[in-house]
Structures are given as C-alpha cells and as structure tokens.
Amino acid sequence: MGIINFIKEAGEKLFGAASTPAAAATPAADPAANLADLNQKAGDAIAAYIRSQGLNADNLGVTYDGVSHTVTVTGTAADQPTKEKILVAAGNVQNVDKVNDQMSVTNPAPEAQHHTVVAGDNLWKIAEKYYGSGAKNDVIFQANTPMLKSPDKIYPGQVLVIPPLQ
Template sequence: MIKAKYQGVLDLGEQLNIQNGDVSEKDGVLQVKGTAATQYDKNLIWDKIKEIGGDEPADIMADIKVEDESVYARHTVSSGETLGKIAKQYYGDAMKYKEIFAANTDILKNPDVIHPDQELVIPNL
C-alpha cells in the first residue's frame, strides 16, 4: 500500500538511473536507499517525495547519496537552449548563466554560443 503511494518516486529513481537502489517496507514506513549521479538528481527525488508526502512525510525514509559532489549537475544541451534557460532550470535564475559559462570555458568561448549535444558542467553555487 505505502509502496503504491510512492510509486512516482520509485519511477523517477529508475528514470534518473539511481544506482544501488533498495526499497523495503518496515512498520508502515517505506525505506528507500540509493546513489544519485549528482546533487540535482538527489534534489529531484526529494522534491517528488515532498510532492507526494508533504514537507515532512512520516511514512517514507530516504537515504540518497550523491556519486559526484564536485558538480551540481551535468547537462546535455538541446537545440534551442541558451545558458540563461539552463541556469533558470537548475538555479531558478537566468542570470546565473555566468557561473555556468565560467565552469565550462574549456569548451565554451562565448556565452552566447552553445551547441546541441555539448555536455556542460552545472557548478555547485
């Protein structure tokens, strides 16, 4: 029953390719463990948990570790994206594009020129 309630969290974990995942139920509490690739992925999992169970759900306990703490996320550029749009997605602030540009000067020479399929580092702020 409790697993069905949080199926959206489990589906998201699968979609994000959470490693070493383990799900069990004990005394009416769903226990979820795993390792996310980045902090951003971990945040997505927690946001989904809160969306379903509220800000402090008592019926789920999640232990999500982060594999790569050196970056906030990694992003593959899609057609039509700009650094501003990408910054808005990850930080909620398009002006943070400068931080993304600074973290990727090895592949970017101009903040106004990015190309599909480039993999950008989204830095921790």
C-alpha cells in the first residue's frame, strides 16, 4: 500500500475538454457540490475504464480528488498481478498524478516495481535494465496486458508494472 506517482499529462483520455475533472466549469449555485459531482464522475469513469480492461476486485472502489489529481483505489484483488494492473490502469489516465493504493490481496505475493517510460524506451531495453536480459521483455508485456495491446505501443510518461522474476 502507498502512493504511486504518474505523469498527469500522459495516459488514457477519459475526460473530454469540457468535462475535465475538477476543472473550472459553468458557475453553479454551490461550487463545492459541483466539484464533488465532477470528482464522482471522474472516479466512475476511471472505475469503468478499469473494468473495461477485464480487471476487477471484490468491492472495487475508485475515488478521484481533482484538487490533488489523486485516485484512491480500494477493494480486494484475487492476486498481486491483478492488483498491480488495476493500480497502473487507474494511474495511466490523463489528469491523474498519483494513485493511493488502499487495496488488499487475497493471495499475496512479492510486489512488482514500476517503470516510467521515457523517450527512446522499448520493452527490450526495459527488460535489460531490470532483468539483465532483453529477451525477458515478454514478462513485462504480459504483466501489462490488457492495457498494452502491442509490445511496440508504449509512450513516454506511461507507467509499467515490472514483476519480480520467478
């Protein structure tokens, strides 16, 4: 459990320009209620995105705080890889800067590391860095599916799960 940092400008675009979470909106009678409504909609959109990736957890809860650009994720995942995919899916959304991990795991295992992609990175180079062999790049790809559709489709600012080798 803890905080995972992400790059706010990178990631899936779940919010349109007019509905950016916690952005200045049409003035409402109660600005606090408007902010709470925007945060609720953003949390719901992130939860829907997580589920659309085929990821789920018992009692999955996703809340968004537009002021701090932080997503808090709660619930119980069946295993460590599922938990890590849920957290990375939540963080790799545009306008998310941090993910507060409040999840638990039914079958705990060693935690993975995280790698923020920079320009020039590819899965081969990342596998060499963490495992000493680029040939192990498929381990990273598999740990990041379904968010990654192709090993060649990573982008700067994206955060990847780097699982421990078994």
